[in-house]
Amino acid sequence: xxxxxxEIRDLRKxxxxxxxxxxxxxxxxxxxxxxxxxxxxAGKSTLIAQIAGGLRPDSGxxxxxxxxxxxxGAPARARMGLARSFQISSLAGEFSALRNVxxxxxxxxxxxFRFLRPTRGDRRLTEPAMAALARVGLADRAxxxxxxxxxxxxxxxxxxxxxxxxxxxxxxxxxxxxxxxEGSRELTGFLSELRREAPILxxxxxxxxxxxxADRISVLEAGRVIASGSPAEIRADAGARRAYLGDSS
Amino acid sequence: xxxxxxxxxxxxxxxxxxGLQLGVMLFLMAAGLTLIFGVMGVINLAHxxxxxxxxxxxxxxxxxxxxxxxxxxxxxxxxxxxxxLIEATILRRLYGRDHLEQVLATFxxxxxxSEGTRWIFGGFPLFLDVPPLLQGAAPLPGGGAYPVYRLAIxxxxxxxxxxxxxxxxxxRLGMRIRAGESDREMIGALGVEIGRLYTLVFAxxxxxxxxxxxxxxxxxxxxxxxxEPMLILAFVVIVIGGIGSIWGALVGAVLVGVVDTMGRxxxxxxxxxxxxxxxxxxxxxxxxxxxxYLLMAVILxxxxxxxxxxxxx
Amino acid sequence: xKSLSSASPREAAANLAILALLILGPWAALSAGHPFYVxxxxxxxxxxxxxxxxxxxxxxGGLVSFGHAAFFGLGGYAAGILAAHAGSGEAxxxxxxxxxEILTMILAAMGLALLAxxxxxxxxxxxxxxxxxxxxxxxxxxxxxxxxxxxxYGGDDGLSxxxxxxxxxxxxxPLPYFWICLGALLIGLALFQILRASRFGTALEATRQxxxxxxxxxxxxxxxxLTAFALSAMMVGAAGALFANLNRFASxxxxxxxxxxxxxxxxxxxxRGRLLGPTAGAVLFVAMEHVLGGWTERWQFFLGLAVLxxxxxxxxxxxxxxxxxxxxG
Numbered sequence: 001x002x003x004x005x006x007e008i009r010d011l012r013k014x015x016x017x018x019x020x021x022x023x024x025x026x027x028x029x030x031x032x033x034x035x036x037x038x039x040x041x042a043g044k045s046t047l048i049a050q051i052a053g054g055l056r057p058d059s060g061x062x063x064x065x066x067x068x069x070x071x072x073g074a075p076a077r078a079r080m081g082l083a084r085s086f087q088i089s090s091l092a093g094e095f096s097a098l099r100n101v102x103x104x105x106x107x108x109x110x111x112x113f114r115f116l117r118p119t120r121g122d123r124r125l126t127e128p129a130m131a132a133l134a135r136v137g138l139a140d141r142a143x144x145x146x147x148x149x150x151x152x153x154x155x156x157x158x159x160x161x162x163x164x165x166x167x168x169x170x171x172x173x174x175x176x177x178x179x180x181x182e183g184s185r186e187l188t189g190f191l192s193e194l195r196r197e198a199p200i201l202x203x204x205x206x207x208x209x210x211x212x213x214a215d216r217i218s219v220l221e222a223g224r225v226i227a228s229g230s231p232a233e234i235r236a237d238a239g240a241r242r243a244y245l246g247d248s249s
Numbered sequence: 250x251x252x253x254x255x256x257x258x259x260x261x262x263x264x265x266x267x268g269l270q271l272g273v274m275l276f277l278m279a280a281g282l283t284l285i286f287g288v289m290g291v292i293n294l295a296h297x298x299x300x301x302x303x304x305x306x307x308x309x310x311x312x313x314x315x316x317x318x319x320x321x322x323x324x325x326x327x328x329x330x331x332x333x334l335i336e337a338t339i340l341r342r343l344y345g346r347d348h349l350e351q352v353l354a355t356f357x358x359x360x361x362x363s364e365g366t367r368w369i370f371g372g373f374p375l376f377l378d379v380p381p382l383l384q385g386a387a388p389l390p391g392g393g394a395y396p397v398y399r400l401a402i403x404x405x406x407x408x409x410x411x412x413x414x415x416x417x418x419x420x421r422l423g424m425r426i427r428a429g430e431s432d433r434e435m436i437g438a439l440g441v442e443i444g445r446l447y448t449l450v451f452a453x454x455x456x457x458x459x460x461x462x463x464x465x466x467x468x469x470x471x472x473x474x475x476x477e478p479m480l481i482l483a484f485v486v487i488v489i490g491g492i493g494s495i496w497g498a499l500v501g502a503v504l505v506g507v508v509d510t511m512g513r514x515x516x517x518x519x520x521x522x523x524x525x526x527x528x529x530x531x532x533x534x535x536x537x538x539x540x541x542y543l544l545m546a547v548i549l550x551x552x553x554x555x556x557x558x559x560x561x562x
Numbered sequence: 563x564k565s566l567s568s569a570s571p572r573e574a575a576a577n578l579a580i581l582a583l584l585i586l587g588p589w590a591a592l593s594a595g596h597p598f599y600v601x602x603x604x605x606x607x608x609x610x611x612x613x614x615x616x617x618x619x620x621x622x623g624g625l626v627s628f629g630h631a632a633f634f635g636l637g638g639y640a641a642g643i644l645a646a647h648a649g650s651g652e653a654x655x656x657x658x659x660x661x662x663e664i665l666t667m668i669l670a671a672m673g674l675a676l677l678a679x680x681x682x683x684x685x686x687x688x689x690x691x692x693x694x695x696x697x698x699x700x701x702x703x704x705x706x707x708x709x710x711x712x713x714x715y716g717g718d719d720g721l722s723x724x725x726x727x728x729x730x731x732x733x734x735x736p737l738p739y740f741w742i743c744l745g746a747l748l749i750g751l752a753l754f755q756i757l758r759a760s761r762f763g764t765a766l767e768a769t770r771q772x773x774x775x776x777x778x779x780x781x782x783x784x785x786x787x788l789t790a791f792a793l794s795a796m797m798v799g800a801a802g803a804l805f806a807n808l809n810r811f812a813s814x815x816x817x818x819x820x821x822x823x824x825x826x827x828x829x830x831x832x833x834r835g836r837l838l839g840p841t842a843g844a845v846l847f848v849a850m851e852h853v854l855g856g857w858t859e860r861w862q863f864f865l866g867l868a869v870l871x872x873x874x875x876x877x878x879x880x881x882x883x884x885x886x887x888x889x890x891g
Contacts, residue, residue: 073782074777075777075779075781075782078780084778086774086775090775091772092768093772095764095767095768102764103776103779106764107765107780107781108780111761112765114761115757115762116760117760125761161775286692343873348691348692348695349620349626349830349834352626352695354869354870356869357867357873359823360862360866361870364863364866365863368863477819481703484700488693488697492693535708535711535712539704542700542701542703542704545700546685549688549689550688553688553689
């Protein structure tokens with residue numbers, strides 16, 4: 001079997017007395033969707049920040065595609081093929097949707113130090129960017145400033161940015177948040193296709209989506225993985241139910 | 250330098266005390282700036298103007314009444330009142346806005362206050378005498394003597410540092426200040442009337458600057474433009490010490506005061522070992538003027554958040 | 563809101579008016595027998611170039627440098643030092659005795675500004691926000707004090723020299739020198755617009771709006787910011803060389819913190835994020851200085867009130883008022 005795309009070993013991070021990440025070990029294999037669930041305050045955001053490179057762990061290691069990246073920052077990990085979406089949409093608000101995605105295209109190409117040629121009308125940027133926008137259904141909103149898009153449209157623009165990076169691994173932080181039932185169903189269908197392009201580490205509160213999509217589920221509580229397995233196994237796990245599924249029966 | 254004679258030891262001690270005294274002035278400036286930034290998130294370029302207001306108030310009232318002490322009281326009151334006024338009429342509108350607008354507004358305040366002061370007091374500097382109580386010199390170990398007034402300034406600085414520490418760690422006001430520093434929304438939740446707290450903190454910071462300005466009047470001429478060099482040095486202090494930290498302000502201020510003073514004293518002498526005297530003194534002075542900025546650069550390179558800065562920037 | 567590279571019709575009209583005023587005003591003034599206004603317009607054009615340079619860092623990159631007087635002054639001293647050596651014949655570097663060519667002075671000014679900007683930027687950009695502001699201010703102050711205490715080139719007296727020469731134009735006369743400075747401004751504005759529209763400009767503007775996003779896309783903001791800081795310093799340095807040539811004097815006051823503050827004021831007065839914002843600010847500033855100065859000795863007081871009014875009430879600056887609506891960027 002191929003190397004895991006992502007391998008986290010015994011990751012620890014404390015803020016004062018709070019152990020936000022307390023010895024987390026998990027991995028993401030090619031072609032799969034691995035969902036990470038847990039109650040608020042379980043340490044999901046801290047863990048994601050350590051995977052993406054925004055936060056250094058106190059100890060433990062993060063490996064991307066077989067290479068230890070624990071000491072690397074977020075940009076270096078992104079260049080290795082890790083694309084993340086943010087829980088709260090994080091875009092260049094003054095730029096149009098198209099220009100946001102064009103930025104992702106130029107970042108992928110590593111051409112941000114070109115000073116003369118205007119980006120507007122540069123087909124090497126606009127064509128891949130429009131393609132990514134079309135895939136998420138935003139083609140007709142390309143010229144709208146990101147700050148003026150609706151919440152759902154901004155979530156989709158987040159995805160378009162990730163797509164335009166042509167990544168080898170997606171790290172999606174609550175992509176369903178605030179989408180409503182219809183939007184969540186649409187996105188669920190989209191993600192189940194997307195896993196063929198690159199594996200997905202999915203942090204999500206929407207349990208319908210998680211159980212429909214995930215090949216494996218890990219339950220995080222108080223900074224630890226208390227259960228990990230197939231959706232069926234997690235459904236049957238008493239600890240997981242108590243911690244998160246809110247099932248008192 | 251080999252063979253330090255007793256005389257040069259006394260001279261060295263005197264320069265060290267001069268550095269400490271400059272450090273005290275810088276601490277009073279930096280403490281107010283850092284407090285205001287910590288609580289309200291405002292960068293106040295007009296802090297040097299509050300220092301100048303203190304100096305002018307002290308010199309003018311002392312000249313009119315003949316009492317230095319009344320002058321010093323006036324310095325505190327005038328600076329605090331000016332600070333409260335600025336906070337309540339202008340800065341309050343700029344909280345939560347871009348720092349750039351705060352910069353623009355407080356830069357405009359420098360122009361207004363400087364020119365306004367020149368309007369009222371004319372273009373000539375004012376002078377202030379050391380009060381009789383603090384005239385004379387105290388003997389130093391090693392045979393030298395040191396002005397009592399400067400020693401008193403050092404004492405006031407130590408008292409102000411202790412007072413601020415007690416205020417912040419022991420009082421209700423201090424609790425609110427600490428709450429405000431950690432979370433501006435939380436103090437709203439605590440039911441503190443934020444507007445009053447902000448005005449009070451601003452007035453307190455301004456009073457510290459006014460105190461420094463009032464005290465300096467007996468050592469230097471009081472003139473328009475005296476505040477901004479102190480403001481910029483206070484920025485260096487804050488960068489070195491870490492913003493929002495009173496301890497950082499204290500350590501940074503003493504460090505800057507001593508390094509600057511000792512550099513100006515020692516570097517020309519050190520250069521004289523290798524170059525002819527006239528060149529050495531010019532070069533020594535030039536290099537000495539760079540010293541604190543080099544110190545700042547080195548500290549920044551090692552610890553971008555400053556010596557006592559907590560959070561990452 | 564509208565797409566960012568096109569100006570609204572009203573802003574476009576204002577832009578045309580500003581340029582027309584700058585180009586035709588001195589001409590008209592000279593024919594009407596008021597050569598003084600040519601010098602005033604020259605000063606406005608030079609300050610506009612300097613503010614446009616700072617605008618690269620401050621407007622596009624969001625880098626609020628309160629230390630760009632350092633580069634303005636260094637540019638001025640570069641010009642003065644070259645002229646002084648050319649006058650005395652004393653070798654400056656490697657047997658080269660300076661130059662009286664304004665173009666050479668501008669190149670030297672840009673080079674010196676670059677040399678200073680790289681270390682200052684590299685250290686200052688380890689921080690951001692108000693720290694960056696305080697640190698850049700401190701570094702500029704360091705250079706200011708150094709210039710004051712370094713006696714070789716005038717110390718606190720500054721450095722007087724003869725205005726440099728320019729191929730094909732009699733630069734000693736007001737109008738030709740104005741054309742030179744106006745040409746420099748137009749080149750500066752074109753460079754600003756080209757950079758802004760480029761991939762570099764896109765990435766730089768994105769770091770201002772959302773550095774976290776830029777990092778997540780795989781771009782290091784530091785390199786973009788340092789490049790912007792250096793380019794900005796070079797443009798300001800060129801303006802400094804022209805300013806010193808205008809006054810025939812490189813003065814330590816060009817390095818002062820007031821100068822740094824003034825450059826920021828020019829940008830915000832005119833309208834941040836707009837191509838001609840700094841130019842509008844410079845024209846307005848020089849006009850106000852002249853009108854208020856003729857009216858009262860206390861003109862700085864009223865200038866302060868006007869700037870305060872802009873800070874509190876007119877957040878988009880002059881062009882923002884004209885074009886309607888605020889624009890960040």
